Amino acid sequence: MEYGYYPGCTLKTHAKDFEKAAIEAYKKIGIELKELDKWYCCGTVYSLAKDNIIYKVASIRNLIKAQQQGFDKLVALCSMCYNTLRQAQEFMKEEENRVRINSFMDEEAKYEGIEVLHGLELLKEKFDEIKSNVEKPLGKKYAAYYGCTLLRPKSIAIDAYEKPNIMEKLIEALGGIAIEWPLKNECCGSYNIITNREAVVERTYHIIENARRNGAEAIVTSCPLCYFNLKDCQKDVKKHYAGFDEMPIYYFTELMCMAFGSKIDKCEDNKGELA
Amino acid sequence: MSNVIHIEEEENELLAKVEEISGETVTLCEQCGICTTSCPMAEEMDFTPAGIMHAVKLGDKNVLDSKAIWICASCFTCTVRCPRGIDLAKVTEALRQIHLRKNKDHVNLEEVKEEEQEENLPPIALVSALRKFTG
Amino acid sequence: MTRIGVYVCHCGGNISDVVDVEEVAQFASRLPDVVVVRSISHMCSESGQKAIIDDIREYKLDRVVVAACSPQFQGSTFEKALIKAGLNPKMVEMANIREQSAWPHYDIPDKATEKAKVLTAMAVEKIRKTKPVEREAMKIGKNTLVIGGGIAGIQASLDLANAGFNVYLVEEKPSIGGHMAQLSRTFPTEDCASCILAPKMADVADHPNIHLLTYTEILEITGSIGNFKVKLRQKPRYVDADKCTACGECEKVCPVSVPDEFNLGMTARKAIYLPSPTAVPHAHVIDEDACLGIVPLRCGECAKACEANAINYDDTPKYINLDIDTIIVATGFEIFDARKKPQYGYGRFQNVITALELERLIVESAEGHFIRPIGKDIAFIQCVGSRDKQVGNLYCSRICCMYATKLASLLKRADPSRDVYVFYTDLRAYGKGFEEYYRRAQELGVKFIRGRPGELQEDPETKKVIVRVEDTLTRKIIEKKFDLVVLSVGLVPSKGTLKIAEMLKLPRTSDGFLKEAHPKFRPVDTPIEGIFIAGTAQGPKDIPDTVAQASAAAARAMALMNKGEFELSPIKAIVYEDKCDGCGECIDACPVDAIKLNGKASINAAICKGCGSCISSCPRDAIDLKIFSDEEIMAEIESALKDKKENERRIIVFADDMCTYTLADGVGTAKMGYPANAFIIRVPSSSRVTPKMILKAFELGADGVFLGECEEAVSPFPSTLKVIKENVEKARIALKEAGIEPERIQYSPFVTVMFPKFVNLIKKLNEIASKEIPEEKRRKLHVLEVIE
Structure with a gap:
């Protein structure tokens, strides 16, 4: 099965490993991620002001690019890209908005409709293939961390928005143990890292300690910003809280590669940084 | 600071402006506080989310100078829990927009650039902060 | 030529402040057949009505137009005035110049006046074509079907039976009693619920005019008022209720344990069991799904243990047909499924329970049965599943504030060292004695905190429940660990209510509960004649309101049946036999099967609801409505x-x-x-x-x-x-x-x-x-x- 794939800026720079692992692991279970020939920044955050049409254009332009390339489904791996593109899709479902945007962006082809999916959603039908590819069962206890952008607002949720479990199912399929914990869909502090690092450090401490108390040995995420915040802030946490033990953070695709016995070096490296 | 809020005609401007930008009906708020306890950042805030809603309803412009509206990371937890169906993320965004549309940025690009090099920030962190915190 | 009187109402300014009523009156006087026109301050007052009656006599009017408010509001007032004056009541028409002109167009008085004129002209032209409709009556018997054996059904049945009417009380469970039988005490009086209910249940069982049909489901209801045909299926009980002494010997030998639904699954019962300690009929029943096997018999221990020889493995379902004149729907509620708010952890956290479960815990522990610890630190969370757009229930469930107050008081009184909190958004103590009861709870030391928690967390080690909530009065976030968190779950329509609504085509309000014919003046009627509603099937309510409504429904049913005949609504389809060629097109068009073909189409007036769907189906314009x-x-x-x-x-x-x-x-x-x-x-x-x-x-x-x-x-x-x-x-x-x-x-x-x-x-x-x-x-x- 082939899908249009939107990487976004972070998967080409800071989170290259996330992408590499994804393409490799998905190939094994019969999913081809075909990168768009041309794509732009998604906008990263979806504009919430009612009157702010121009801010929505960036994400819609990407949907049009995918549509022009003949895809009816577009997959994102970065949670933030997924959120922004998917909210744009929801926005364009309203006829009124479609007419308005299409006439506003008259240099582009008209938007007709495309389905935005997150990489995790593709796995819902693939658990048999995932299980049959496992060569090195994970074994450890993992806390699935969804954060915000896969689940909210309700209209874009990839799973039950209050109690998702798709990542837990993946962890179990890969031979790991998925722990249950209350903070799995709480915000990491997001872009506060730029303006209010202290607050994000506090969040990191809170989230990691909660995962640990509930039995986790590592945290799994699909958002490069969650990943960065949880990982990078641990050194600050250590300064504030004596005796704080570091906690490894993984992308879910890295876990797949590890369990599949894939040869992607970077996967191992990633883990090595903290574990 | 006086503990009397004088409600005068002109102060309803805030409510009108917020409702216009957000498209939400702030007066629907019944002050149950579910937003506050759903908010992962509430402890850092000088106005709790329910407090923000109340201030907007009353037209208390102090809320515009609060730290809270910049701490909100639009995680939408309040939105999916509000029993009255108010999209609080949009209300807070409207308060930020009132600032930003006066060309008052909340983040200084120069300072961030230095930090970026140092910390190797992922681009989404930078872009999202700029989108949220600049006009 | 007809003779019409037109009356333009000022409605004490409601109309005349916007509409130029004199101009409307002037205009009306030039309309065809209009003999007299008056503009009067309050047409609905006695003097207004008298003016109509006097004019009918003096000017020999045969038709009347009242330009005033909505006919839904005052239509019957003027019909009665016409009857007093000796005219057919249908010879009055109202022009709704208040709700359709003066009010919606209050800001454009000129246009409102012009519209009022047209509305008045429309009414005059309509009434000119109106033909008198003769009163039609049908015979009616004295048999009422009461659906649902909770306190509403019990009360309605007893009232009807005591007044000499025949009642068939149908309950799907093996015992009557409903939710009230599960409760500890009632607010605000703190009577023991089952102690005051049990005698009523016994009265039902003993009453010569009540035919109690428990363990019975309704398969079909057809027909209409005075002529309902009801098909029932009574499940086999496998225990002869007349012989059974409820001694319980059978339970001791039964090898099968399943969750006891009366205790909401917190305890176990056997496959043969007494549904509740005060069950009526007071007899055991075999749960055939749980039993090891009846046909063929795989165990048979209970029959051996039964000294009364009450067990009958050959029992079969009974199919019962009833002829019924009126129906009372008392199908009740279910509690909101707290699993739909996963953030509160119900079903996952062992120390989060529903208020109904706490009711059972309190009753059982009063009787010395220890099911689980209650603990010292207890929190109630209000409005779970009520007043919540996120779960689609906008309504207030009305009883949760008071039952939480009651349960909190009971817990606190039983052990004053307990720390009991009620987290609420608005505390509604609106009923008689409620406010005083709320005050007593506060005197006992129950802490009412204004705030609604977003989610609950379970301490992984102690399993205590962590509640974080904003005290919205101080704007401080409170965090506290509790031994027990009680969810004050709201009420939703029961599955039985939904099923009966569909079967009887009863309309429901947007909250899902049954809709009354008029929210103010016909609160226990349904729009379908002869069918009434009582209790929580109509909406959340407490026991006194339920009982009052049940008595009201019984009284409404009696009023219909007592005369032995009832008047049909005049809005009925009618076939012009001279035009009808018997093609039968209308038969398919009728949604309620009211039309039969006997050479020509004929309409059963008792079934016809007067919708008029048949009219456009007729190729020969042979069907019409009388009104x-x-x-x-x-x-x-x-x-x-x-x-x-x-x-x-x-x-x-x-x-x-x-x-x-x-x-x-x-x-x-x-x-x-x-x-x-x-x-x-x-x-x-x-x-x-x-x-x-x-x-x-x-x-x-x-x-x-x-x-x-x-x-x-x-x-x-x-x-x-x-x-x-x-x-x-x-x-x-x-x-x-x-x-x-x-x-x-x-x-x-x-x-x-x-x-x-x-x-x-x-x-x-x-x-x-x-x-x-x-x-x-x-x-x-x-x-x-x-x-x-």
């Missing part, structure tokens, strides 16, 4: 479009009486404006509006036509929307042929509270209708019609 006849409605259409000016546009809005008309009244009362050139014609259902009528309206000058109808879920008539859709399609095709935009005909389902939707749709149609239709196109419609 709201073709002639009357055509007269209204013509009159609404008469004297239309060059650049004026007019819209005809057909409004079904049950939803759209009431909705338009509501829009008017809310003073929400809509285009003043929209003229509302009241019909029992828009399905009675034929394509011919719609086209005639365009031919006569209408620029748009709108048909409003009840949403299927609340409609008193089944499947009328389908008919409306077909009729609209036909009319649109004809418009297209004549070169007129088909979108000028619009229709929509409504419920009575959709104010903005109504206003927006009318505004939208008005925009579509703003372009002029050339006269020759209108004339083409006439030609088309002739060809058809």
Whole structure:
């Protein structure tokens, strides 16, 4: 099965490993991620002001690019890209908005409709293939961390928005143990890292300690910003809280590669940084 | 600071402006506080989310100078829990927009650039902060 | 020639402050057949009515038009005045110049006055065509079916039976008693619930006029008032209730344990069991799904243990047919499924329970049965599943504030060292003695904190529940660990309520509960004659309200049955035999099977609901309604479009009486404006509006036509929307042929509270209708019609 794939800026720079692992692991279970020939920044955050049409254009332009390339489904791996593109899709479902945007962006082809999916959603039908590819069962206890952008607002949720479990199912399929914990869909502090690092450090401490108390040995995420915040802030946490033990953070695709016995070096490296 | 809020005609401007930008009906708020306890950042805030809603309803412009509206990371937890169906993320965004549309940025690009090099920030962190915190 | 009196009401300024009532009166005096016109301050007052009665006598009036408020509001007042004066009550028509003119168009008084004139003219033209309808009565017996054996059904049954009526009380569970039997104590008096209920349950079992049918489901109900045919299936109990002494020996030997539903699964019962300690019938029952096997018998221990020889493995289902005259629906509620709020952890956290579970814990522990610890630190969380748009329940469940207050008080009194919190949003202590009860709970030391928690967390080690909540009065976030968190779950309609609603075609309100015929004046009637509602099937309520409503429903049923005959609604279909050729097209069109073919079509007046769906199906115009006849409605259409000016546009809005008309009244009362050139014609259902009528309206000058109808879920008539859709399609095709935009005909389902939707749709149609239709196109419609 082939899908249009939107990487976004972070998967080409800071989170290259996330992408590499994804393409490799998905190939094994019969999913081809075909990168768009041309794509732009998604906008990263979806504009919430009612009157702010121009801010929505960036994400819609990407949907049009995918549509022009003949895809009816577009997959994102970065949670933030997924959120922004998917909210744009929801926005364009309203006829009124479609007419308005299409006439506003008259240099582009008209938007007709495309389905935005997150990489995790593709796995819902693939658990048999995932299980049959496992060569090195994970074994450890993992806390699935969804954060915000896969689940909210309700209209874009990839799973039950209050109690998702798709990542837990993946962890179990890969031979790991998925722990249950209350903070799995709480915000990491997001872009506060730029303006209010202290607050994000506090969040990191809170989230990691909660995962640990509930039995986790590592945290799994699909958002490069969650990943960065949880990982990078641990050194600050250590300064504030004596005796704080570091906690490894993984992308879910890295876990797949590890369990599949894939040869992607970077996967191992990633883990090595903290574990 | 006086503990009397004088409600005068002109102060309803805030409510009108917020409702216009957000498209939400702030007066629907019944002050149950579910937003506050759903908010992962509430402890850092000088106005709790329910407090923000109340201030907007009353037209208390102090809320515009609060730290809270910049701490909100639009995680939408309040939105999916509000029993009255108010999209609080949009209300807070409207308060930020009132600032930003006066060309008052909340983040200084120069300072961030230095930090970026140092910390190797992922681009989404930078872009999202700029989108949220600049006009 | 008729003789009409027209009365224009000021409504004490409500009308006359906006509408120039004298101008309307002047205008009315020039209308055909009008003999006398008066403008009076309050037409509904005794002096207003007297003026009508005096004029009828003095001027020999045979028809009356009252230009005042909504006929839904005061229609019956003037009908009674006509009866006093010796006229047929249907010879009065109301022009609704308050809700349809003075109120919605209060800001444009000139247009309001012009509209009031047209509305008055429409009423005059309609009444000119109205024919007197003779009263029709049918025989009725004294048998009532009461559905549901909770406190509502019990009370209604006892009232009816004590008054000498025959009651069939049907309960699907093996015992009556309902939710009340599960409760600890009742608020605010703190009576022991089962102690006050048990004697009533026993009375039901003993009453010679009550036929108690437990463990019985309703398969089918057909027919109508005075002639309901009910089919029931009684499940096999496998225990002869007359022989069983409820000694319990059988339970001791039964090898099967399953969760006990009476204790909400917190304890176990055997496959043979007594449904509750006060069960009525007071006899055991075998749960055939749980039993190891009855056919063929795989165990048989219970029969060996039974000294009374009460066990009968050969028991079979019984099918029972009843002839019933009236029905009381008392199908009750279920508690909100707390799993739908996963953030509260119900079902995952061992120390989060529902309030109903706590009721059982308190009762069981009072009797010395220890099920689980309750602990010292206890929190109640209010409004779980109520007042919550996120789960789709906007309503207040009305009883949770007080039951939480009660349970908190009971816990605190049993052990004053307990720390008991109630987290609430608004505390509603509205009933008799409630506020005092709330105060007593506060005196006991129960802490009421104003705030609603977003989610609960379980301490992984201690399993205590962590509650984080904003104390919204101090704006501080409180965090505390509790031994037990009790969710004050709201009420939702029971599955039985939904099933019976569907079976009987009973409309429901947007909250899902059964809809009363009128929210103020017919609170226990349904829109279907002979069917009444009692208790929580109609909406959340406490025990006293339930009992009051049950007695009211019983009284309403008695009032219908006591005379031995009842009057039929005059809104019925009628067949003109001279035109009918017996083709039978109407039979399929009738949604309630009221039409039979005996050479020609004939209508069973007891079944016919008067929707008029059949009218457009008849190729020979042989069917009509007795009231709201073709002639009357055509007269209204013509009159609404008469004297239309060059650049004026007019819209005809057909409004079904049950939803759209009431909705338009509501829009008017809310003073929400809509285009003043929209003229509302009241019909029992828009399905009675034929394509011919719609086209005639365009031919006569209408620029748009709108048909409003009840949403299927609340409609008193089944499947009328389908008919409306077909009729609209036909009319649109004809418009297209004549070169007129088909979108000028619009229709929509409504419920009575959709104010903005109504206003927006009318505004939208008005925009579509703003372009002029050339006269020759209108004339083409006439030609088309002739060809058809």
